[in-house]
Amino acid sequence: MFYRPLIRIVPDGTRIRFMRGRYAGLIVSAILSTASVALFFYPGLNLGIDFRGGVVVEARTPGPADFGAIRSGLAAAGVPDAGVQRFGKPTDVLIRLESPRDASATQLLVEKVNAGLQKAAPGTKILRTDAVGASVSAQLFRNGMLALGISMLMILVYIWFRFEWQFAVGAVVTLILDVTKTIGFLVITRLPFDLVMVGAILTILGYSTNDKVVVYDRMRENLRKYKTMPLRELIDLSINETLNRTLGTSMTVFLASLPLAFFGGETLSAFAWTMLFGIVVGTSSSIFIAAPILLFLGEHRLRTGTKQAGKAAAQAR
């Protein structure tokens, strides 16, 4: 364990013909992404407080929480339509309220909730209060989307500078497919979509690009090395050569996220589950999506025969 590696992920000389499954990969991906887009419109994302606004109060009652009493206490205090649910321990309750239009009314709601709780269960401790006005949540949402959009654009530009355009298009199309699937995952799991999730999606974007860059890098290198090899074989070869690395890095990031999912507490576990999903999607898309797209785009451009091979290699430099 301390000198020689104990295990290899895949044995040397593995030659899996991934490009045979190119249609299957693309079709499955297209179906999943289309379904995700449909899910995005209905039932839609479960927007967290950052993006929807409103009031969330987490409180700890002295004894086991009596939800009926809390609900009626809140109603008596002037907040009839509060969502009250258990949160972790039996003494902990989570109270959610929609955001009123007027910003100052949000603060009024907080006061009413506090008063109602004290009346329903005297001695209740407020653990956390989040109150986000409508104007702020709209701004946070806009900024979150800007961060996502501009990041994608910069990734496109970066890859375009470093590689041929076919690679950039392949990467960005794959990234869009990855992101849509992640959004589908969020819709199905009902995990709250908030700023932390934007962070998760950006990390998945960064990770997934990283993965594609490594595979692309190898393809570019092999394009120079094997000037006559058909593109399809060359892509398969490149994927196989980098397979140990692809899986190795996926596993370390996966292992790093795993404890967050289990012990990280409410906010971080939602983040971590999304990350775990993203790692699986990002890794598989490098092989089954990004590579086939390149094969289709590059079949007649990156390599058409020995005559153009030299040109392609020159371009690659």
Add this chain to the structure above:
Amino acid sequence: MLYFSRLKTATVLGLCLLGVLLALPNAFPAPAAWLPWRTIRLGLDLRGGSYLLMQVDMQAVTRERLNTLAESARQALREAGLARYRVTPDQAKQRLLVNGLQPGTEAKALKALQPLASTTSNGFSSTSDLVFTQRPDGSILVTLSPTALVDRANQAVQQSIEIVRRRIDATGVVDPTITRQGRDRIVVELPGIGDPQRIKTLLGKTAKMTFHLTDETANTSLPTPPPGDEFLPLQGHPGTKIAVRRTVAVDGGDLTDARAAQDPSTGQWVVNFTFNSIGTRRFAEITRRYVGHPFAIVLDNVVLSAPVIREPILGGRGQISGNFTAQSATDLAVMLRAGALPAPLKIVEERTVGPQLGADAIRAGAIALAVGFVLVIAFMGTFYGLFGWFANVALVVNLILLLAILSVLQATLTLPGMAGILLTLGMAVDANILINERIREEVRAGRTPLNAMEAGCRRAYSTIIDSNATAFLAHVMLFIFGTGPIRGFAVTITVGIATSLFTATMLTRLLMSRWYIARRPAALPV
């Protein structure tokens, strides 16, 4: 790539040592006061505390400006001896309409109004804050210039920050931060405050206090007050209105001190105040002239009390009574001492985390961090052997360097930031995996150990840069557009990517090179 000159070796090791030194302050309290003991600050979500985002009501700022302008315009026209005039503020267009003038007096009116404008000069040109337009029908428009309004808004925000700071300081909160955000917002961060109710009460009032004479002849049951008067509600008596002269007799801005106290005779809570010299003079003058008449103490358009002046008050000291509790009297005293806010503040976002929850979050984050760290290290040891352990050494150093840089920047560590640290660790070893896989391929291609290591490091290098650059860019964007805890995440990841580039390439290479020189192995453990 494996050759390290002495200087280079010393630099790499020196940087690592510097990292350890800079990260140390987080583990121990400062042994001496003169040491630059910079530590990572914990975010409010980890240490508990309250974050309030407040918006300055800019409409109120212009409204206020327009109303005072209207008041001074009337006064100027009166003093110029004009018999007929009408001054109407137009809030939507941010201007005053002066009409109803006697024909022939327009020029005189304009002349009387012009001194109201104040000009600011920037050395090249001077600009006036008012624009006067004489219209064909004889009326005059006094428009607030847009640049002057922007200036005034800026000033209002600056002034608000100062007053918010004074009010919060009076409550004894340790280490509050009050900063401006954007055009019209103020961020207040109150570490350790699990219930910000008191502070919200203190910041919720503009606390503009004025002393007015009352109009005893006015009938308050009429729908509109007589000219020059306004009807204001009396605190503690719903439905009761008091007719108050619009003209401010003495301004609350002339107070120098205000203290809550108990009236020895009645036991009620009152606020005792002291005027400065201007206030003292004006107060003495008014009270001398109006003995036997009531005057009104008005706070934010509500009459606190309207006592009858029994005798002239010459010493500049007075007392406000008005159904106070110990708390509300203290709060009012704090607000009066701090001064009035130029405009109301609206709390548009609040994030409060109790200290208990913060401690829970730290524990959860720390457990996850420890488990994740062990898992990654075990993985690298199992799958990459000796070179994996080199990567693990680099990983530990990476963590230390990350903490060091965050300390130097005095960055804020948030809960998502802790997740960022863990992810950085997971991704940092990617560079080592790339190098190791590459070396392995080179060995299989028949290279000698030294050649393989050399070529492996060199060839993996560009891939490492490419793959990290994109992740780096994405998180810089998150830092620019994100707010609050998520910025902490972006910071740890971007810094972590930078430090991992150093440790994964420089440090592991140095370890490999030293190992090779010491052992001269015939085969590599890959």
